Amino acid sequence: MQDAGPLLEMLRSICGDSAVLTGADMAGYASDWRDMFHGKPLCVLRPANTAEVAKSVVACVGAGVGIVPQGGNTGLAGGATPDDSGRQVVISLDRMTAIRRIDSIGMTVELEAGVILQTAKEAAAAENRLLPISLAAEGSARIGGLIATNAGGVDVLRYGMTRGLVLGLEVVLPDGQVLHRLRHLRKDNAGYDLKQLFIGSEGSLGIITAAVLRLVPLPRHRTTALISVPDIAAAVRLYARAQDDIGEALSAFELISGDGLALVATHMGQEAPVKGADWYLLIEAGSSLPGLRTAMETLMEAAFEEGWATDGVLAESEAQADGLWSLRESLTEAEGKAGGAIKHDLSVPIPEIADFLQETGKMLRSMVPEARLNIFGHLGDGNLHYNVMNVAKADSARVNTAVHDMVARYNGSISAEHGLGQYRTAEWARLATPPEHDLTHRIKRALDPMGVMNPGKVVPLHD
Template sequence: MDAPTSTAVIEGLRAIVGEKACIEAPGDMQPFATDYRKLYHGKALAVVLPASTQEVAGVVALCAAHKVPVVPQGGNTSLMGGAVPDASGRAVILNLRRMNKVLEVDTVNDTLTLQAGVTLQAARAAAEDASRLFPLRIGSEGSCQIGGNLSTNAGGTAVLRYGNMRDLTLGIEAVLPDGRIFSSLRGLRKDNTGYDLKQLFIGSEGTLGIITAAVLKLMPLPRATAVALVAVQSPHAAVQLLTEAKRIAGQAVTAFELISAPALALVLESMPQLRSPLADAHGWMVLIELSSGGEPGSLDATLLSVLEEGMAQGLVLDAAVAASGADAQNFWRIREEISDAQTREGGSIKCDISIPLSKIADFIAEASAAVLALAPDARMVIYGHMGDGNVHFNPLKPKGASSAQFLEANYARVSHAVDGLAHRQNGSISAEHGVGVAKRDDLSAYKSEVELELMWQIKRALDPDNLLNPAKVLPQAA
């Protein structure tokens, strides 16, 4: 891009969002151009912080006129490099953090309308203030934003009962690559007037449009919860225990989270103030949560029935049942700290796979054997949402080893081995983290020619100049 064009774009951006919301100094832009794990580093022409959908539309239209790429960004918590620009310095980063207003809480229609820059934590709090539940729950909820959750079709720990973001969304507003505004913010649960266009943008990681607002579903706020950390014989036993839990507790089963011994050990080592609720060490654990609208404590007997049945069948080795809300929070904190503990340690190979539940235990065994054959000293940090078939399979560097050396020697071959096995078992190489840059080129091996051609046809139809989050999600043009 020549200097006159750069100057014209910068001046135009300032006119749209104001000088204070247009960041140009390289040092000030650097945090926006680096991903959460510090693995992806880019450069930008500018970072803009619009305060309204109209400002977003103005920025996008200006950039489209000058053929300047735009990289949408929410909380920048992506693990796949999907929210940072390349190293060319041509792109404008459009960060939505100033668009952080909750617009309406409708307790009759049970909907929450909000701007895309609202954090997940703030969205959940707004629902709870109205005695409602917005059930999406992920570890980064204090910093991730609703727009990012939508763009990656986030899942989290409650998908087993409530579904992922596609299931929780009734409408969106999005700015198209040419600056036009698409809106379906009607809060309707039934609308058969043609294509469900919002689904184009959910999960597209900002490559088809920039989501600026959404209408989300709310649920009754549970009055009763029961939580237990349970030691199980194996992942096979965990699957059987889940079957029994659903048989006994039905829809009350809210979460069923698998935790490997190395995952638990990593959290306890990095956060010595935490203690395992279980007296002895075990190879595998599950965190079970039941919830309902009944009286507080009404689920305790149901949870005990699940555990007793598990013990009778030889599935359960030990269990710690939360005796209070504080206990339950501590149990959940152990689970939710696994991701950040890996970040602090460094050297983790991120495999975010989903497998049909009937095959997931065999997958874990086969994938573990394959990884240990390639990297014998790797710590097998395996955890995640077993209830919906999503496991975070994250081999971690040995203690004391160099993160850079471990990743350079093992990342490609380990991730390909794990992803290939998942694909052969009718699974997905990305369950909820998205594709971004990290998995982009792998799609050529795991998607059919027809699928890739259709995705590119949609991309070209909406973004013919490939300016919106280019070089993300889609591999080389077919």
């Protein structure tokens, strides 16, 4: 914009001089943590409360600039990164960190959008409750961003996506009005469930400033196993048996390829206690009641008898369990040290995972013979991180398109848990049906007619 001075002065008058960052002070807010997307914001605004957010939105809309909401900036699709036009203001919620109320009887927590997930989980644990969102970035991811992206993670199998934990929201709308629906209610059928519009919208319809989340009892017992399996079909059969034997206590059923564990050994110096297989399962169960270890031992015995498993280890302590999880959590970093990959966050129906992997692998070997795969993810909910390594930049677009086309053939999703952001928006536009296009754009126009909320994210600018 030609003269940003009046807007900057107005924002300083709303939030204070120190809350308006410009120049080099914006560096940490102008790119994503993977360093894939970079922008040049007009400024970074750090409001202290909902009223300041609302007034700032009105000021930005009046000046004709876009608004990019940002939480912990840990997203994996570039949804919190501004463009390079210099006409977008990043509104960071990192100063809004109050945990307003924990109700250990009703099992809810009310908190502001800038609260870090780990902090929220520790506060819940102090009341003998669990906030069941678990992901690698929980030490920096913030509540508002988790809700805005409908975050997944390793607890989805048991507790569902973040959407299922949200009871109420406070949202600043694109016109500066505040939708205040911070209700601590499990049941509320009074009209449209408006909060669902904003969960997973990645800040494209409004800015989440506070939330009420559902808590669950804190599990007292935990059992963790790493098992090698001969193939994906065996892994799926073992998953079905685990549901029968362990039931609702089953909290994680993670798939890891042998190539992935080899990357962790080579680049992270972490050796798995179980080796020599193409595929591995990391299985965990948790409960307030005893008996889990016996149930896991019974499951492993059945797996060996049926030929679904070739080797396995059951953690003997919390430290050993943490060590097994460290293997899983190190996969992405190891992949980065090995040269990175074309990343896919996909989901397909669980019974069809084996066929999908076989068909897609065969296709990629014919397209790019030198390609290597790093496949891992949440088998229990059908979500795979299908990352293709050792691909020349010139081939990356056609590899990405081919994988997504295969996902569409299997009636899957090209974004299981990471969102569209700006990374997958064009592919969504290519693959979505006409009714999906139409309804998405109608919702965007209805709530954000000026197109100021996170322009180009989720909803393509030119579609």
